[in-house]
Amino acid sequence: MDGSGKGNLDQVKHVLLVLSGKGGVGKSTITTELALAFRHAGKKVGILDVDLCGPSIPRMLSVGKPEVHQCDSGWVPVYADPQQQQQLALMSIAFLLEDSDEAVIWRGPKKTALIGQFVSDVAWGELDILLVDTPPGTSDEHLAVLENLRKHRVDGAVLVTTPQAVSTGDVRREITFCKKTNLKILGIVENMSGFVCPHCSECSNIFSKGGGEELAKLTGSAFLGSVPLDPLLTESLEEGRDFLQAFPESSTFTAISHIANTLLNSLNA
Numbered sequence: 376m377d378g379s380g381k382g383n384l385d386q387v388k389h390v391l392l393v394l395s396g397k398g399g400v401g402k403s404t405i406t407t408e409l410a411l412a413f414r415h416a417g418k419k420v421g422i423l424d425v426d427l428c429g430p431s432i433p434r435m436l437s438v439g440k441p442e443v444h445q446c447d448s449g450w451v452p453v454y455a456d457p458q459q460q461q462q463l464a465l466m467s468i469a470f471l472l473e474d475s476d477e478a479v480i481w482r483g484p485k486k487t488a489l490i491g492q493f494v495s496d497v498a499w500g501e502l503d504i505l506l507v508d509t510p511p512g513t514s515d516e517h518l519a520v521l522e523n524l525r526k527h528r529v530d531g532a533v534l535v536t537t538p539q540a541v542s543t544g545d546v547r548r549e550i551t552f553c554k555k556t557n558l559k560i561l562g563i564v565e566n567m568s569g570f571v572c573p574h575c576s577e578c579s580n581i582f583s584k585g586g587g588e589e590l591a592k593l594t595g596s597a598f599l600g601s602v603p604l605d606p607l608l609t610e611s612l613e614e615g616r617d618f619l620q621a622f623p624e625s626s627t628f629t630a631i632s633h634i635a636n637t638l639l640n641s642l643n644a
């Protein structure tokens with residue numbers, strides 16, 4: 376990776392980080408669905424996927440592993456267009472790796488330097504919102520991402536948790552990370568909150584519910600809303616289909632749209 380260093384975020388109006396204390400809580404899912412919801416609201420949207428642990432967004436948006444080109448101002452993003460409906464600018468660190476195991480051998484300073492360079496070397500052009508999908512937890516990689524984004528401006532972070540993970544030390548460490556780095560918490564999303572029956576669409580609370588809201592109160596952050604575990608959403612993500620386009624009548628659509636609208640309002644305010 377030898378980006379020119381000239382890429383910039385000058386024409387990007389808002390930058391949001393998506394964080395989670397633990398892996399597998401649906402951070403990439405929420406990033407993807409928020410990006411699509413913003414796009415449906417008529418915004419120009421980009422996703423920067425810095426999740427070295429499991430860069431899943433290219434799969435969720437059905438772009439595979441395209442060849443990435445460079446222009447005078449940096450790496451040119453890939454334009455994801457699921458079912459020819461929604462255009463999104465995407466840059467994933469996975470696009471630049473020879474194979475999926477390459478990042479595992481990167482160590483300490485080399486890793487953070489490469490991530491920092493990657494973050495500042497993408498030629499985004501004009502965007503309303505850039506969502507940054509980070510690895511789970513808090514690490515030097517997060518600091519490198521934040522430091523490089525801050526050269527521009529970061530609006531804040533969206534924290535994703537599940538009802539089960541809400542009381543764990545990982546989530547508390549995430550909140551401490553935001554406080555210590557002066558990263559504004561824009562709000563908390565509780566994902567996998569209840570299960571939507573694929574037969575009758577009834578939502579059952581198989582685990583406890585309300586932890587995200589409680590956590591928001593405890594930390595003085597906004598509670599953005601909860602998204603249920605919906606088999607139709609899992610299926611859409613696996614097939615790279617736009618769930619919001621396909622299931623506009625579902626309660627999951629309403630939940631995601633509510634969170635996206637709340638965030639848009641807070642950015643506009």
Ligand SMILES: Nc1ncnc2c1ncn2[C@@H]1O[C@H](COP(=O)(O)OP(=O)(O)OP(=O)(O)O)[C@@H](O)[C@H]1O
Pocket residue numbers: 395397398399400401402403404405426428429431510511566567602603604605606608609612613
């Ligand atoms: N609300 C949901 N409804 C249905 N399936 C979901 C939901 N949220 C996440 N999933 C599924 O759970 C799995 C893990 O989600 P995802 O990859 O978004 O998690 P993550 O927190 O980004 O993981 P990682 O630790 O790899 O970064 C995926 O297969 C995804 O499709």
Ligand code: SF4
Pocket residue numbers: 572573574575576577
């Ligand atoms: S929620 Fe209703 S339709 Fe779904 S499995 Fe339970 S009883 Fe059957």
